[in-house]
Amino acid sequence: MPTDSAVFISVPLKGTSANKVDVLSTNEYLKVHFPPYLFEAFLFAPVEDDRSSATIKKGEILFTLQKRNKEMWPHLTVQNADKETLKDLRLRAIQVAHEKAVARSKAKAEKVQEEKKYTRDKTMKLQDEERVKIQLMKAGERNMAAAELESWTIQQRATKKEEGSQRKQAKESERMTEKQGSRKPELPSLPKSSQTTRAAQHGLQNCSRKEKQADVPAPRSSGTIKIHFTPRVFPTALRESRVPEEEEWLKKQAAIRCGGIRTDLHEFEDLSEEERNPDLLKEKGEKYFVAGNYQAAINAYDLALRLNEKIPALYSNRAACHLKLRNLHKAIEDSSKALELLTPPVADNAGARMKAHVSRGTAFCELELYDEGLQDYQAALKIDPDNNALQADTQKIRATIQGSSKT
Template identity: 30%
Template sequence: MKYAFLKSSPRSSFINEIKCPFILLRELPQSEYNAPLLRGASPAIAMPLVPQYTWCETENEVHVSIPLKGVSSKHVDVFTAPTILKVSFAQYLLDINLRGRIEEERSRARSKNGTLTIRLAKAGDDRSLWRKLSCEGTKDEIERRRSASLRERYDQVQKRMGQVGTNRVDEERSLFQKHMELEEQERQRIDSIKEAEKRRAEEDLHRRFAVNQKQQCPPPSPDQPDDNAARQANDAKSRHDRAPPVRPSATITFRNTPRLFKTPSRESTVVQENQFILKNRANLNSNALLNGSDIGDADPAWLAKKGDEFCHACDFGSAINAYSAALSIDSSPKPHVLASRAKCFLSLREGSDCIEDCLKALSCASIDGSLKKTIEVRLALAYCLNEEYDEARFYFCRHSDGDKKVSGCLAYLDKIVKVSDHKAKGDAYLQQGDFVEASGHYDHALKIDPSHVKTLMNRASCRLAASQASQCIDDCTQAIGLLSANSDSGETSLLEQVLLPLASIRRRWSVMLLIRRAKAKEEANPQSALKDLYDARDLANWLNDPSIDVNSIEKSINELEIPDNLPTLNTDQEVVYPIKAGDGTSFAQAKFQHSNSPT
């Protein structure tokens, strides 16, 4: 008997009923025996190879392990029948006629670490030790046993497909009947309300009509001529004179009282509404219908989703406001909202606020393992921002096993600790005026991390104070180049990206370095020094930062003396500085041109 392999398709309900990614076999007629089995294959097809496998058994199960030899589990096909196990991947094909019967419903296949493990559940009659995995017998007996197993499997699948279709039809019919019953009940309720309202209106109309009949006066008698007509005219005139003046007009403003239950007054149950308001008096201030705010501003879930949208758009300030509003409304803070706000604080380099949110999120009871790991890594990064390296190392070490990003952060943390130690010693010697010792410690720090901008800036200041102008110029130039470099290259670690200052700080540092380099160039190259001062002034005016004293830069430009025999400065030369967007996520380039004369 010969069989062809048919790949399962997404539209095949038969394959969807099987829990493992099995393939379906169909029997080929005698006329197709010599035809190629695979669609699109040439007549000369190489015979498949039998893969290596191992197996073991218990009284209830049989375990078969097959090395996949680098093949992805997506390209592995497994098929089982009551007495058949077939596995196909790449150029390998394993076809075993099992010694006993198995239950396909309870059998499972799992791929892990490049090995496919198939757990076959033995049938009730064959729950004993088989001793052998394959059955023994003549070729005809094996073929008959195999055909019977495939037929039985096919009948089971057909029966299940029919049962699924019957259940779906019954479920749809039941849902339709329930929907019709609800509509009928609602129709009856509305009709009863209309009938009661009509009856009350008719009774009220009859009652008023009866009252009006009782109060109706007899018809007046016809007018009789009066002899005292003049006296009556005088009396009427005097009554007109005594009439009170007309009331002055006034404007009255009013507004409708907001109601918690949007139902008509004639259908509202006032007693039940008042009882509900008394029980929930503490939460009425947060109700948007009563305080006049928008309904979305009172929904914590909506505010949290809005915060996520702002965070994905890198608008961290708006995201923090949305998360804070959601946390102020919700009595029980959600860990994922606190974690998201901590991420925004970390992006804005606000380490203390990030630490506070992370600690609150970790104290929540409803926090899962993956979110806890993310929060603890974020907490370690915030501790590094605050230079609390011992606490940061504690949380990094908890998740360094098997995580390359955390391991990279831990390695960079060890480097930063050493650099900070040498930098602190160098700063202390610089304040004491010992420039040699200070420069030595700065050199040690830069050997460990040559891209540490703060150390380069301090060494430049030390060399400027020690009258080492050329070396100071080199340090300033190197630091400006590092500040202008693109930090989003993907080669830096996560901790290095977090410790990188924001764009506004880097631009302010660029102004300081330009001024320091101009100071070092005053004697040897005054023209280049004047160019640096112009660049610093233009960048400071563009930044509009109150911490930068633009007047002192202008004063330095005016005091710088340029000999008359030197060529004039090229006022059309462009200087490029790094500019980071306000959201703190991307880089652009800004060009500044020198003005013809100092401002």
């Protein structure tokens, strides 16, 4: 049923399924191939291929071809054309169809690339926003920690100044009291008639003083007291004891406490004695850690380590803070430094060594370095073999390694 603007062509499929039909359509040529049948039409006039459509229904395929020029066609196909002309039309149609297919493929590839680029740009933008957000959060925590440290410093200075003022007042009061006590009160002069009574009273006082001196016992005679020290007993045999290692560890700790604090840097000149105490800073860091302010705790440990970089607990505690903030490489570095300082290995530092091994092992596992993490957990389990939590965690890591090797 043709019109002046469109042509409608219905091609029966003769029981052939739609997925076996091959259709080729251009502005001058139409082909429907479904073996063993072939429908081919060299159109009488050009059509708008981009606006035309083909609908496959049950048992037929319906073409709606939009004419390029509005006119009635006397025939559907070209009449009285020789074979060479039809062959040229067919080859030209195939070439046009191929070019359209290449263009569609290229457009599709460009669209995919644009979508990938959009996705990549969107992802990078989100990552940049997240990075800026994290940096702002860290800067806020640093500023808050610095403000708290500055407030604490001012409070310590005020406390020290107040204590100094109180001590000065106490010394001044004591000095005035001593000065007043050193003055002898002037006795009023007695009349001559009372001089005899005064002499009598003086004599009675001397007698009383002599009687009191007679009641005081004589000093004890000098002598010598012998002291016997109990020998130290170890639970293991003498050949298995670690007496030299323990003595070395004790000497090492004494040397750290006595001469390890740095006071030669210019930045420490304005700090009070309390502010130069690494132990006090360590306690502040532990309080910050319990409160969940891990960045403030790291700042306190940083200052303590600048004062004394030989205290293992400062590195171990800072490693725990880095674990909470997901600074895994820094946690591994601090745990390793703590283990270097916790030498020689003795019973006194066993707990600290176990804590450092667990922190480093956890950081390795978070980085998916399970073999290294297993080594640290096994070292911690060797220190405390009866620890049920360590046994369970070690077994989980071992199972993860075995599962990875199977896959």
